[in-house]
Amino acid sequence: xxxxxxxxxxVLGIVEGLTEFxxxxxxxHLILAGSLLHFDGEVxxxxxxxxxxxxxxxxxxxYRERFSKVAVGxxxxxxxxxxVLRLAVAFMPAAVFGLAFSKLIKRYLFQPIPVAAAFxxxxxxxxxxxxxxxxxxxxxxxxxxxxxxxxxGLAQTLxxxxxxxxxxxxxxxxxxFGLSRRTATEFxxxxxxxxxxxxxxxxxxxxxxxxxxxxxxxxGVGFIAAFISAFFxxxxxxxxxxxxxxxxxxxxxxxxxxxxxxxxxTGIVNWSGS
Numbered sequence: 037x038x039x040x041x042x043x044x045x046x047v048l049g050i051v052e053g054l055t056e057f058x059x060x061x062x063x064x065h066l067i068l069a070g071s072l073l074h075f076d077g078e079v080x081x082x083x084x085x086x087x088x089x090x091x092x093x094x095x096x097x098x099y100r101e102r103f104s105k106v107a108v109g110x111x112x113x114x115x116x117x118x119x120v121l122r123l124a125v126a127f128m129p130a131a132v133f134g135l136a137f138s139k140l141i142k143r144y145l146f147q148p149i150p151v152a153a154a155f156x157x158x159x160x161x162x163x164x165x166x167x168x169x170x171x172x173x174x175x176x177x178x179x180x181x182x183x184x185x186x187x188x189g190l191a192q193t194l195x196x197x198x199x200x201x202x203x204x205x206x207x208x209x210x211x212x213f214g215l216s217r218r219t220a221t222e223f224x225x226x227x228x229x230x231x232x233x234x235x236x237x238x239x240x241x242x243x244x245x246x247x248x249x250x251x252x253x254x255x256g257v258g259f260i261a262a263f264i265s266a267f268f269x270x271x272x273x274x275x276x277x278x279x280x281x282x283x284x285x286x287x288x289x290x291x292x293x294x295x296x297x298x299x300x301x302t303g304i305v306n307w308s309g310s
Contacts, residue, residue: 041254042253042254042257044073044075045083045254045255045257045258045261046257046258046261047069047073048066048069048070048073048075048083048087048258048261049087049090049257049258049259049260049261049262049265050261050262050265051065051066051069052065052066052084052087052088052090052091052258052261052262052265052266053087053090053091053094053261053262053263053264053265053266053267053269054265054266054269056088056091056202056203056228056262056266056269057091057095057203057224057225057228057266057269057270057273058201058203058204058269058273058285059158059162059201059203059204059207059208059282059285059289060155060201060204060285060288060289060292061151061154061155061158061195061198061199061200061201061202061204061289062088062091062201062202062203063151063195063198063199063202064151064152064154064155064198064199064200064201066084067146067147067148067151067198067199068148068151068152068296071148078243078246079246079248079251079254081239081243081246082239082240082243082246082247082251082255083251083254083255083258084239085235085236085239085240085243086236086255086258086259087258087259087261087262088232088235088236088262089232089233089236089259089262090258090259090260090261090262090263090266091228091232091262091263091266092228092229092232092233092236093263094262094263094264094266094267094269094270095225095226095228095229095266095270096229097263097267098225098267098270098271099225099226103229106119106120115178118178119177119178119226121182121185122177122180122182122184122185122223123185123226123227123229123230124230125182125185125186125189126185126186126188126189126192126223126227127189127227127230127231127234128189129186129189129190129192129193130189130192130193130195130196130231131234133193133196134193134196134235137196138196141196141197141198145197145198146198148296148300149296149297149300150197150198150199151198151199151296152199152292152293152294152296152297152300153199153293153297154197154198154199154200154293155199155289155290155292155293155296156289156290156293156294157200158199158200158201158204158205158286158289159285159286159287159288159289159290159293160286160290161208162204162208162282162283162285162286162289163283163286165208165211165212166281166282166283166286168212170211171214172214172215172216173214174214174215174216174219175216175219176216176219177219177222177223177226179219180215180219180223184210184213184214184215185223187209187210187213188206188209188210188213188215188220188223188224188227189227190209191205191206191208191209191210191212191213192205192206192209192227192231193205194209199293202224202228202231203224203228204285206220206223206224206227207220207221207224207282208220208282210223210224217277217281218274218277218278221273221274221277222274225270
């Protein structure tokens with residue numbers, strides 16, 4: 037296996053793990069990083085699915101006790117059943133809209149410039165929500181109603197636009213709908229599991245003809261890098277939200293999007309990757 041290709045897989049795996057659960061858009065970062073590294077083509081479609089699965093596994097591992105309790109007590113425990121039902125309700129809007137519009141979105145919006153624009157717009161929304169007076173009425177995931185879950189699920193559909201951020205849409209949306217900062221963050225983590233699992237399963241089935249034995253080392257490096265970096269990122273974010281707001285991420289998004297737009301406009305960087 038080409039060492040340069042393995043290095044690219046390592047970098048992209050780390051990028052996925054560090055950005056999947058922060059409100060800064062993992063898809064946007066992967067599009068831009070892949071463009072810079074000239075990592076594209078058919079194999080990249082499967083690779084992105086694999087590293088997203090690595091990041092998702094970090095959530096399952098971090099909350100393994102909670103997921104184990106839900107799995108064991110689903111039949112007899114009403115709290116576990118309600119937890120699963122909340123995730124199912126929150127998951128459905130993105131599933132429906134994704135199946136309906138994913139082809140159009142990938143055709144027209146999976147490009148660096150639209151992604152950069154989404155970075156900036158998303159940042160303005162974060163700043164707006166953070167400047168509003170907080171009206172917290174839900175302080176734990178188990179206290180959420182099905183209506184709360186549905187609202188967060190509808191917010192997640194905005195993340196179909198690359199550069200918006202799935203985590204950003206669900207966390208900021210949850211805060212807007214009355215969830216505490218930590219509750220919104222944790223529910224975003226939990227919702228990532230069915231969302232990423234469904235996306236991975238669908239994309240792997242659709243691109244199953246691209247699976248090749250010679251790419252296993254490439255996928256393995258990316259998967260492990262995504263898992264490890266996501267694991268540490270999740271723990272860091274939980275500590276961060278206990279003391280800070282999300283304004284720093286908004287300013288990062290604005291700066292990052294501005295750099296992409298400026299370098300593309302001046303021709304300093306050919307973000308098309310060609």
